[in-house]
Amino acid sequence: MGELFNERGEDGELEMSLQEVPSGHWKSSLIIQVQPTNIQGKPFFYFPLRKKKNLLSEDTRERSRQTAISKKKKEGEMEQGSAFDLYLLPEDCISNILSLTTPRDVCRSSTVSPVFRSAANSDSVWEKFLPSDIHQILSSSSVSPSLPTFSSKKQLFLHLCDNPLLIDGGTKTFALEKCSGKKCYMIGARELTIIWGSSPEYWKWIPHPESRFSEVAELLCVWWLEIRGKIETRLLSPNTTYGAYLVLKFTNRAYGFEPLAEVSVKLASGTGGAEEGEVKSVSLNPRSLRSRNASSSEEAVADPPPEGPKERGDGWMEIEMGEFFNERGEDGEVVMSLMEVNCSICKSGLIIQGIELRPKENQPV
Template sequence: MNRVSGVSGFSLLPEGCISEIIALTSPRDAGRASAISSAFKSAAEFDSVWEKFLPSDYPEIISRSVSPVVYSTKKELYFLLCDTPILLDGSNLSFMLNKWSGKKCYMLQARELSIVWGDTPDYWEWTSLPESRFPEVAELLRVCWLAIGGKMQTQMLSPKTTYAAYLVFKLAEWNHGLDVPSKASVGFVAEGQEGAEDSNHTVYLKLATDRPQPLRGLRRRAARQPNGRLPQKRVDGWMEIELGEFFNDLGDEGEVEMQLNETQQGHWKTGLIVEGIELRPKEEK
């Protein structure tokens, strides 16, 4: 059977049967199916299709939203959760869906993180920014010991999924000491232990810039190439640095812990603005 006759054959099926077939695919495939024929387009709008793509616990999740979640169809709800983060639990947490897979994405706001000296006004200031999704962000005034961490229950995340954790931040117009290498880690918290079992890797919150030096002829000083992960610009205007990744199997690993530390070199630091730590499916666009 060629492709055209195959599509024509499917189009002869009742819309309910077509919708059941589409519900066994993915959100991305449902969008593609809509372009096949008018029958597929109509079937791909069914609530039963998008109910399958939403997390099974979505009613409980949206019941925790600080603002009403208004929608008329399950497809509308799905894309609402993909395009706009909703704040949960008194704005301590934000929730979104990955548009192509329907898997869960969370961000812990800065107040939910463990920040060494975070409650000491001489070292950190809690303020608000219009571009942040949360009511508060943490701005570093001055420390020589930077330590930020967060934890999340794995049962809250999508199962059978590789997640990555990202520190979401900005740099103030005047900042200092943030171009030194930091250690980042992500790992499960072993039962009976306070810390996670993990391995460290090097990250940079800011690229180092060399000061101008006297030059002779055409010789130029080579730029330093850091050996570690570098920050990336996000579509929402913030920066992020990947702290690490983990595989969430059945969500029964207890807690996963994310950490960023620079406690060895003793450099004074200032000008870091922390929005939170985000967990989202790895490399899913």
């Protein structure tokens, strides 16, 4: 039932018990050997601890106690299933353990103790959460000379989570997902293939104060709307499910988006192999955002409307184009597209910032 070290002397008492909490099941066939009781009516195995006489000196008793403790440690301290005090580990060892978890777990563990806090803030931990090609990414930044000096790898990590970095001549942005440390990219409108995008009578390129990029594409008038983008899978985090999102806005006079559009995200091999992926219909109509917010949950369940623009936290809207699992490594390519080719309706007032690729939520990291 257990063990104890008796050091209380005259004022201690030992009590032993066995309980099975009622769980709605009958018990049967257990045999208990009845023990004799003492004069107080208690079971024989319930007894007070009494010393008949103190025959040993204080020093002798202390040596006996230390010997018993040492023997106990040698016999059972490292047995399987026994408790182990993590505070006894060196800080470097704790750092190595934390580096095998996630940024979210490391931040939580920093509240355990000062030793864990020091280990959780070490560069050896946060360096593992930075991509292996981080120096190449930073060197390709369009604003690398103006980047702040970071006092730690943790500070650099958090900066990249909250401040997307312009790279590749200002045509893309790079960031890190805070909970997992996985890569996020946005492909700017200038890097996308927009049909008739270079024709000033159909599209115009303007700066926008809320854009990450120097300019965005504003639709003046087209009957055939087609936007495509692509990115190499080697740039993305491996073994990760990504979502692709068209980031957009509408002007106050936007019109012509009542017909549904088709979006797709397809994977293609770097050797020109066939693409694979799904095609789905979405609504570009900005009024669909207001109508979805106003509709009841019962109506949404009974007849769910097609996906449409959703509000983001940065003042823009986005439409999910699809998702894919990145496992191709160095030789794959992701191709994303949006098409609305109902040539009987002219479309106007759409503003495109780019296509964002980021890890999907609620997945193992």
